[in-house]
Amino acid sequence: MKRVAVIGGGIGGLTAAGVLARTGHQVTLFEATGVLGGKAGTVSVDGLVFDTGPTVMTMPDTVRATFVELGAEDLMPQLVRLPLQTHYRYADGREFHCWEDLDRAAESAARLHPDDGGGLRAFFADAEQVYRAAGQPYLEAPYQTMMGFMARAARNGLGTLLTGFKLSTLDALAKQHFRGPHLRQFVNRFATYAGASPYEANAAFAMIAHIERAFGVHHVVGGLGALVDALATAAQRNGVEVVLGAKVQHEKRGRGFVVSAREFDAVVVNADPLELQHRSADPLTMSGYVAMFAAPTRLSLPHHTILFAADYPAEFAALAAGRLADELTIHLCHPAATDASMAPAGRSGLYAMVNVPPFRAGEEAAWQTHARTLEAHVRARLLAMVPELAGVPLSLVAERTPVDLANKGAPRGSIYGYLPHGKFGPFRRPSMRGADPGVFFAGGGTHPGGGVPLVMLSGRFAAGLTTAHLGGRS
Numbered sequence: 206m207k208r209v210a211v212i213g214g215g216i217g218g219l220t221a222a223g224v225l226a227r228t229g230h231q232v233t234l235f236e237a238t239g240v241l242g243g244k245a246g247t248v249s250v251d252g253l254v255f256d257t258g259p260t261v262m263t264m265p266d267t268v269r270a271t272f273v274e275l276g277a278e279d280l281m282p283q284l285v286r287l288p289l290q291t292h293y294r295y296a297d298g299r300e301f302h303c304w305e306d307l308d309r310a311a312e313s314a315a316r317l318h319p320d321d322g323g324g325l326r327a328f329f330a331d332a333e334q335v336y337r338a339a340g341q342p343y344l345e346a347p348y349q350t351m352m353g354f355m356a357r358a359a360r361n362g363l364g365t366l367l368t369g370f371k372l373s374t375l376d377a378l379a380k381q382h383f384r385g386p387h388l389r390q391f392v393n394r395f396a397t398y399a400g401a402s403p404y405e406a407n408a409a410f411a412m413i414a415h416i417e418r419a420f421g422v423h424h425v426v427g428g429l430g431a432l433v434d435a436l437a438t439a440a441q442r443n444g445v446e447v448v449l450g451a452k453v454q455h456e457k458r459g460r461g462f463v464v465s466a467r468e469f470d471a472v473v474v475n476a477d478p479l480e481l482q483h484r485s486a487d488p489l490t491m492s493g494y495v496a497m498f499a500a501p502t503r504l505s506l507p508h509h510t511i512l513f514a515a516d517y518p519a520e521f522a523a524l525a526a527g528r529l530a531d532e533l534t535i536h537l538c539h540p541a542a543t544d545a546s547m548a549p550a551g552r553s554g555l556y557a558m559v560n561v562p563p564f565r566a567g568e569e570a571a572w573q574t575h576a577r578t579l580e581a582h583v584r585a586r587l588l589a590m591v592p593e594l595a596g597v598p599l600s601l602v603a604e605r606t607p608v609d610l611a612n613k614g615a616p617r618g619s620i621y622g623y624l625p626h627g628k629f630g631p632f633r634r635p636s637m638r639g640a641d642p643g644v645f646f647a648g649g650g651t652h653p654g655g656g657v658p659l660v661m662l663s664g665r666f667a668a669g670l671t672t673a674h675l676g677g678r679s
């Protein structure tokens with residue numbers, strides 16, 4: 206039995222710890238705050254249940270495979286697949302219903318522009334090819350070398366591999382498929398799933414659109430906190446010792462490591478890797494502001510709505526310049542549309558998220574003012590763009606700012622850490638291996654990237670690399 210320290214109790218750390226313990230190691234997980242889950246979690250206010258970070262779940266097979274690897278399939282929370290994945294509303298009053306059913310989605314697209322129905326089908330065909338060319342080999346195993354990745358990618362055929370390398374930006378791909386601005390904006394939004402800009406990120410991010418369509422957009426019944434609780438129970442059932450309120454660092458000592466005055470044979474770090482890998486000067490992905498509102502009536506909104514800003518390039522230009530744009534795109538999540546356990550009868554909770562830049566050093570205090578500005582901006586846009594909310598008094602019951610994210614270890618509040626811009630951006634993510642043999646990274650800041658299912662994969666990869674290092678079979 207080897208001793209492994211896991212530093213950080215986010216989704217990646219919990220997954221790595223649980224898998225390592227299940228493999229037979231003696232695992233201690235140190236979490237700096239008083240709660241597990243990191244950016245993922247749920248709060249309850251006066252009977253209303255809100256996710257505070259992630260709300261969109263996809264890749265259910267990856268989630269299930271993780272619980273199987275933890276020996277805890279019985280603990281996996283229920284996922285509900287949403288037939289209407291997202292309702293997009295545009296500044297000019299037009300709308301697009303992105304149904305999982307491609308025929309229905311294409312009909313909705315054709316109402317925006319006669320060519321857009323066919324464009325949508327062609328776009329999703331391309332997105333699938335990109336997923337096969339680059340996505341599958343990228344997600345299949347820990348990324349260690351470009352040669353290893355190419356060898357995996359070549360199994361799908363050289364032509365497919367070349368497709369991946371021919372691509373330029375996501376925005377260029379959107380322009381290839383759509384004449385009108387509406388569906389271009391729909392495609393471009395997928396870059397924000399990685400905290401990136403569609404005008405700089407590679408078109409390979411179109412694979413996220415394929416993943417949502419092919420594997421579904423899901424809601425975790427009871428909220429994301431139910432997933433965190435299930436992972437924590439699985440880890441503890443496998444024997445993981447959890448130490449809360451312990452902000453720790455590891456130190457090399459002989460052939461092993463010392464963490465919090467205790468000796469370990471290996472360490473998995475779930476904190477963002479940029480600082481420990483001496484890359485603090487790297488550009489960062491976007492941060493986010495979330496406002497949580499209570500409505501004294503059951504709203505007739507769908508589960509997910511996007512209220513697009515009129516000028517998307519201006520929004521990303523402002524983000525890149527470190528400013529708040531004049532008009533912000535809003536992600537609205539209304540979970541009571543799917544799950545009665547999220548709100549008592551006759552009431553609704555509404556989560557509204559906007560992307561904002563990571564803050565600069567010393568700007569933390571200014572966020573008290575920024576939060577009020579953003580709340581007012583969100584309220585004004587809801588009134589202007591969502592007729593269902595006319596006359597409904599919304600009270601702000603909770604919020605999350607970039608400073609809250611920084612308090613959970615996010616560098617300057619950046620949600621995904623390293624910014625994967627450029628053709629080879631995703632290959633330059635901070636490594637899963639630390640400089641010292643026996644140190645591995647898990648979480649959204651390393652391979653394969655952010656988002657709950659990918660972070661679970663990261664935790665499993667880190668556990669496998671650690672076990673292999675310790676001389677076991679990974």
Ligand SMILES: Cc1cc2nc3c(=O)[nH]c(=O)nc-3n(C[C@H](O)[C@H](O)[C@H](O)COP(=O)(O)OP(=O)(O)OC[C@H]3O[C@@H](n4cnc5c(N)ncnc54)[C@H](O)[C@@H]3O)c2cc1C
Nearest residue numbers: 213215217237243244259260261453476614648649656657
């Ligand atoms: C507003 C918002 C919306 C999002 N929406 C979605 C979505 O819809 N779908 C989706 O899939 N993903 C979404 N995400 C992203 C998703 O939440 C993250 O990618 C994922 O939860 C990150 O997990 P992680 O393992 O990297 O750990 P983190 O959540 O980053 O947690 C790391 C943990 O390590 C702890 N820690 C750090 N340093 C130390 C130390 N020195 N000692 C001890 N503990 C330490 C921290 O306190 C924290 O608990 C969203 C995120 C945010 C913030």
